[in-house]
Amino acid sequence: MCCVEEVRTLKAVVGPLAGGDERLSFDLLNGKMTVPADIDGDAVIAAVSRTGMEAKPWECTSVAERDKANSRRQLLQAVLAGLSGGAALLGQILGQAFQAPLPGQMAEAVAVAVGLWMVLPKALHAVRSLRPDMNLLMSVAVFGAMAQGDWMEAATVSALFALSLALESWSAERARRAVAALMDLTPPMARVKEADGDEALAAPEEVPVGAVFVVLPGERIPLDGRVLVGESMVDQAPITGESVPVLKSVGMEVFAGTINADGVLEVENLKLAGETTLAKVARLVEEAQGKRSKVERWVDRFSAIYTPVVLAGAVAVAMLPPLALGLDWSEWIYRSLVLLVISCPCALVISTPLTVVAAMASAARAGVLVKGGEYLETASRLSAIAFDKTGTVTLGRPTVERVMALDGGDEGTILRLATALEARSTHPLGRAILDHAAAGGIAPTPAESIQSLPGKGICGILDGKTVWLGSHRYAVERGAETPAVRDAALALAESGRSVVAVGDDTGVRGLIALSDPIRPEAATALAALRQAGIRKLIMLTGDNTATGERVAAALGFDLVLAELLPEDKGEAMDDLARQFGTVAMVGDGVNDAPAMARSSLGIAMGAAGTDTAIETSDLALMSDDLTRLAWLIGHSRRMMKVIRQNIAFAIALKAVFMVLAILDMATLWGAIAADMGAALLVVFNGLRLLKATAAPRSEEDTGLSSPSKAFDQRLA
Numbered sequence: 001m002c003c004v005e006e007v008r009t010l011k012a013v014v015g016p017l018a019g020g021d022e023r024l025s026f027d028l029l030n031g032k033m034t035v036p037a038d039i040d041g042d043a044v045i046a047a048v049s050r051t052g053m054e055a056k057p058w059e060c061t062s063v064a065e066r067d068k069a070n071s072r073r074q075l076l077q078a079v080l081a082g083l084s085g086g087a088a089l090l091g092q093i094l095g096q097a098f099q100a101p102l103p104g105q106m107a108e109a110v111a112v113a114v115g116l117w118m119v120l121p122k123a124l125h126a127v128r129s130l131r132p133d134m135n136l137l138m139s140v141a142v143f144g145a146m147a148q149g150d151w152m153e154a155a156t157v158s159a160l161f162a163l164s165l166a167l168e169s170w171s172a173e174r175a176r177r178a179v180a181a182l183m184d185l186t187p188p189m190a191r192v193k194e195a196d197g198d199e200a201l202a203a204p205e206e207v208p209v210g211a212v213f214v215v216l217p218g219e220r221i222p223l224d225g226r227v228l229v230g231e232s233m234v235d236q237a238p239i240t241g242e243s244v245p246v247l248k249s250v251g252m253e254v255f256a257g258t259i260n261a262d263g264v265l266e267v268e269n270l271k272l273a274g275e276t277t278l279a280k281v282a283r284l285v286e287e288a289q290g291k292r293s294k295v296e297r298w299v300d301r302f303s304a305i306y307t308p309v310v311l312a313g314a315v316a317v318a319m320l321p322p323l324a325l326g327l328d329w330s331e332w333i334y335r336s337l338v339l340l341v342i343s344c345p346c347a348l349v350i351s352t353p354l355t356v357v358a359a360m361a362s363a364a365r366a367g368v369l370v371k372g373g374e375y376l377e378t379a380s381r382l383s384a385i386a387f388d389k390t391g392t393v394t395l396g397r398p399t400v401e402r403v404m405a406l407d408g409g410d411e412g413t414i415l416r417l418a419t420a421l422e423a424r425s426t427h428p429l430g431r432a433i434l435d436h437a438a439a440g441g442i443a444p445t446p447a448e449s450i451q452s453l454p455g456k457g458i459c460g461i462l463d464g465k466t467v468w469l470g471s472h473r474y475a476v477e478r479g480a481e482t483p484a485v486r487d488a489a490l491a492l493a494e495s496g497r498s499v500v501a502v503g504d505d506t507g508v509r510g511l512i513a514l515s516d517p518i519r520p521e522a523a524t525a526l527a528a529l530r531q532a533g534i535r536k537l538i539m540l541t542g543d544n545t546a547t548g549e550r551v552a553a554a555l556g557f558d559l560v561l562a563e564l565l566p567e568d569k570g571e572a573m574d575d576l577a578r579q580f581g582t583v584a585m586v587g588d589g590v591n592d593a594p595a596m597a598r599s600s601l602g603i604a605m606g607a608a609g610t611d612t613a614i615e616t617s618d619l620a621l622m623s624d625d626l627t628r629l630a631w632l633i634g635h636s637r638r639m640m641k642v643i644r645q646n647i648a649f650a651i652a653l654k655a656v657f658m659v660l661a662i663l664d665m666a667t668l669w670g671a672i673a674a675d676m677g678a679a680l681l682v683v684f685n686g687l688r689l690l691k692a693t694a695a696p697r698s699e700e701d702t703g704l705s706s707p708s709k710a711f712d713q714r715l716a
Ligand SMILES: Nc1ncnc2c1ncn2[C@@H]1O[C@H](COP(=O)(O)OP(=O)(O)OP(=O)(O)O)[C@@H](O)[C@H]1O
Pocket: 388, 389, 390, 391, 422, 425, 427, 429, 430, 453, 454, 455, 456, 457, 458, 469, 470, 471, 472, 498, 499, 500, 540, 541, 542, 543, 544, 564, 565, 566, 591
């Protein structure tokens, strides 16, 4: 299948078998329909064959094989178009060379037959099912012209229609390939280290988790893994879109599809070939094509009403003037045929999904994973963006700056209390406190019955006494806050430090101040967002109000909501949506998933390697570069602009030609040439988006050959 009209046809015939067409899903670019597992495959195939289309079970064939099948279909279409055009031309020549019309007409009949070869079966089905589509429009126009004795015109229209079908499938193929190219990034072989120390080549699919593989300089990394030995610069552009290579050393994660630049790495395999970040991204982008955005649905609905209306209009133009006013039949039938051809909605119907896919493919290349065209649409009309503080606005790597004992205690006691509670903590603040204590020679003695209170802190029992630590809010809840504690905490929170209170039954015993550096690019990124017209920038945090306000002031946020529990963040999103309209939530996926889920658009950042972030978000920035946000918004607006241009252009052109047709100033073949020209223009306009790439984070030349350039060339 190649267009929405055919999807509609398929829904009508297969839907009842599947128990409702909402149980079917369609991937136009790959010509793939997915049916529920419980329905009879042969019945589906039989039903589809009645529509003039043909169904075959989907085989998980390789990209290469699918490419081959697609190129065969394209070749067939091109050959048909070429033959039909050649025959039409021959008809013209013969018509002039001979006095009799017969030789010319024979060639023209061939042109019609060949040109409509793939169209007629579909047109017949459209008649039988009373669902007129563009195949029917074209067939009626061609046979109408022949009935009128305009064989030459019938031949030209058939040839041009065949040509436009061939061009359409070629352009869809181009967009599809851009997506497929994403998957082609993994190398065919991995160098697996065997027990005896030798290396053996193996397909990535055969490498088990836990195996060790070697990557030589210049090679692509075959699987996701952790570096065991070695150090090297790695170009992560294929995944994150970052143009500057990243230094990878022992213990760091590397991703399949990225390129090892200069060192030898020994890597422990962490994931099966089908589960790498790259595989996930490729799969999600492919699935995303099946989800229709709002504009696309609008175009679907529009053409569903449009085609029958046009047919009725054409019948009226053919019949009414001759019947009512006694005008010439053949002239008005001809005008109505022109009207039919010109009203073909294909330019409209093909360009929108193509534009969306092109935009998604280039976003993926820029390191922005979009999980459906709809999300790009939302991104284009954002009025506000909310950011999570820790890990999103800041680096998420806090360090302890000060430990303060209150009421004459000593720092060591406070640290011992804190480490007893944090002993097994995975919270970044907890890790920082443990590191700091370890550096001072304090090993944690874990407390008993440790309870972690998400968004607040931790409590437990040490030497038979209750001990706790946590946020200002938590201290207040425990009734432990005194004016003295408050003043001390406020003083420590200066310049945006986080302050954790440590206490026991008697109250707050001390305070720990931690600082988490703000991302270096945060200020630039926010400024760029304002420039892009985002009206409100909001920061959400579970941290203390004083801390939140200082960080926000340093960066110029409009609003801070602090001391939020993870579930409060979700509610805050509802409030923000009521106040500001369409609001996105940017987070790192750690305790902000509820907020992302309830926002208009959930954006995860630094998503490479964090599966949950990829899964819970609508849109994921694979790198942790905040400046991508402004690029993304610009990109989504470019996409909407192209779609609007295309729709406006197609409708305007049709309107002009319709008027010309009624005024008898248009010919059949002029009409189809205009239709084809329109289709081509909008398609190329849409495909332009394939070229959109993100500006690199820094302009500096790294002196390394950039493999992502080769990748870009392959796409072009
Ligand atoms: N394990 C812990 N150790 C120390 N403090 C904690 C711990 N857990 C929670 N807190 C306190 O609760 C506050 C909120 O914690 P939460 O994990 O919700 O936010 P966060 O991830 O630090 O910040 P943000 O909401 O900006 O992402 C922290 O700022 C801290 O004061």
